[in-house]
Amino acid sequence: MAQKAGVVVFPGTNCEHDVAGALRLVGAEPIFLWHGEATVRGVDVVVLPGGFAHGDYLRPGAIARFSPVMEAVAAFAASGGPVVGICNGFQVLTEAGLLPGALQKNRTLRFMCTTVDLVVTSDRSALTAGVPAGTTLRIPVNNFDGSYVCDDRVLDELRAEERIVLRYQENPNGSVDDIAAICNAGRNVVGLMPHPERASSKLIGSDDGLVLLRALLAARIG
């Protein structure tokens, strides 16, 4: 039976249909989770897609963390359920305290939509399990606040525990330590700025993102 993949929709989210489509390509059954309902409806994995939740007003993710669905997402994560935040979803996860650090404005101080090369730097996460470290993936980024930042203690921890999951081959935005994706200590919650769903078909330039989405559905984190 197809795994059920919850796709969280806040008002202002705009990548939910794209993520749902890409999840279908790798055999999952996407289910939209409305922000106002405090349940993840029994899904197997949760994805927070990109966009501008609540308009990104105040700052990205700052209002979304208070949406009722986030309590359910936090409980799901606490029970070991795989949770992935893409772009704005990553920003929401940091604001919600499910991942450390924060995303700040790109060093160009401009919005940036381009395709980058990523290197898998840890195969121990819900998004990269079974993808050998050193694998390079060509995946688009699309954000204004995409530069990952954290304090030295967190950075040391992320490095020591191999929780930096993806790094940029050429840092596009000033992220500390070229970080494109990190996971939590439990390795089941992952945030990444690049959009794997935008690399879901060679027709639109790359299907490398499917490698990550397949890994997510296969993920069994003990």
Next chain:
Amino acid sequence: MEGEVEPLHRALGLTDDEFGDIVGILGREPNHLELALFGVMWSEHCSYKSSRVHLQRLPTEGPGVLVGPGENAGVIDAGDGIAVAIRIESHNHPSAIEPHQGAATGVGGILRDIFTMGARPLALMDPLSFGPLDDARQRWLLEGVVSGISSYGNAVGVPTVGGELTFDPCYEQNPLVNVLCMGALPVERLVLGAASGPGNLVVLLGASTGRDGIGGVSVLASAGFDGASSGGASDQSKRPSVQVGDPYEEKRLIEACLELLDARLVVGIQDLGGAGLACATSETAARGRVGMDVDLSAVVRREGGMQPWEVMTSESQERMLAIVTPEDWPTVAGVCARWEVRASVIGRVTEPDVEEGRRVARLRIREHPGGPVLADVPAAALADEGPRYHRPMARPADFEVRLDDGPERLAPPDDCGADLLSLLSDAAWVYRQYDHQLFLNTVEGPGGDAALLRLAGPGLPPSRRGVAVTTDGNPRWCAVDPRAGTAMLVAEAVANLACVGARAVAVVNCCNFGNPEHPTVMWQLSEAIDGMAEACRALELPVIGGNVSLYNESGGVDILPTPVIGALGLVEVLTGRAPGVGWEEGSTLVLVSPQAPRSRPMLGGSRWAVECRNHRSGRLPRLDLEAHGRVVSFVAGLVAAEVGQGAGLVGAVHDVSGGGLGVALAEMAVAGRVGARIGGIENHLELFAETPSRFVVATRRPGELVASAGAAGLRVDVLGTVGGDELSIEGLLAVSVERLAGRSAGALPLALGEQR
């Protein structure tokens, strides 16, 4: 206190004659509110009073046309149960005053025009024109406009897949910000902006109504700028007439409206744009031939003390007007509440009055239901019966003389390579700030000849088809000869579509011109429309929508005539990427063109003449529309075989356009990151002439290509082969690909003062 007080109607932009017409229509003097309604609805922007008599000459019908001009957007049947809606608009005047908000609200407005039709907006394009960037104000305008488009378009969740960037001193005080939107819908969801069913409710959706944008159409868009170096004080005082956009409000409004339309909960729907409620109420009533009672007290306001005329003419953004049956109203209110979209019943549809045996649909405005009538006007008088002017036209006295003063006589360049380099500049700095990938449809994005998208989107039936879009404007061509120049724009647009394998099916236009009270400007407009009509007839293309922006002038000086053509094309089967502009090592380069005796190349209006030599007169190269159609359909067929079946015959393709063969070859070298050895280009005239109907094709099977082009009755010239690290054109230039690429990528950031 003697001193003459300006009559109110003049302050509202109405002439004495127009005032007389209004008295005639009403059979009495209008009150202040009524005059305000006429002021905005009879503005140039809303009534097309100077252009309508000319626009009628455009062909508007074709086999696939579902909705032509006059509605919020044109719609064509794209097959597979999918209809495509397209529209183009200008937001020139607001952007000149406040570039960020001006451009942002331009995006918001065009999106509403598309989803009003029931279509989900799927792609935006932005043709932009500014003065040269060596002036700080131009850099401020460009940065502001791009940030406005980026912040609004990205957040509202509609990809910006292309556009154009033009620089000319004529735009210094009056930049052009045009925006095109394409959307798609299941054919059966098509709705029109008409009210019907007396007793039905008139519901205002979305943002509250404030004092922003009052007089946007009349104060701003229907008058020129005073100018006087970097925005005179009187121009700056118009800033309150620029609206402020909120993409988050718009995003929720889009989702709520599409959900209402999907569930068939609305009878009719119309966006609120220029002229606000005045326009939306009178147009829906006039189209449906029904009356409408409006209750102003139900309009939620963002500030106190607003007068009735302010409420009716406010251009506050992110609002829609829906006609809903009383039975469906609770469900409608529920959908809106879920999306956090405000919905208020502000009126009712009424039976038309019967006056002297005629049914007259009247718009009646009250402060409260049952209260005194504040305005009582036939809806059609506002919406349809605005004045139409046959304004005087005059061909410039020196027109013939200027045609004969061609740049072909100018001294040839000492260094063709240097001139070529100076003409290279890509727009990546701009389009990297736009989300151009959302919806996973973008097969060819910005930077190519045309955008190519999968015909897919949430709620659409499955399809293997593709849709292509391009915009083309060229003030250099149109200044030399507005008629021939506009025909060349149409030709260029269909050539661009062919480069991604698409067959053109419809065009829209945005006519950006100067002051229509100047006879030469009216002549330019009339000529441009004739050129457009000729080209569209010859190429069998219906014009399914348009926008006219006049009074693009400053200090009495008009911009160069700048019609912009937006063209829509279809691809039957889209399963692979288009070859694109970048060629590959080892390919043979051929030039495909019509069979015609070689004539001396004409450089009038060319980028080389204007940008390298500041020579703005002469003759355009000849365009044979019939031959053009044949070349274009051959190339479209070649590329369609690539995107449909992966034929492998075409490695790269690019049409010859601005900057001529030289720029086309250089762009292909930069995109392919490899050079080429080219021969057979005689001189700088052949290098830089913008002769239309020509395509450079890179292929590894030249014999096959030459044979099939020959069989199609076309001419094929082998230009050379791809390889090496320089672009070498025998006898004319040799420049390293690295220099070409560096100049192309670096020109815009350098002009903006950014290090690379």
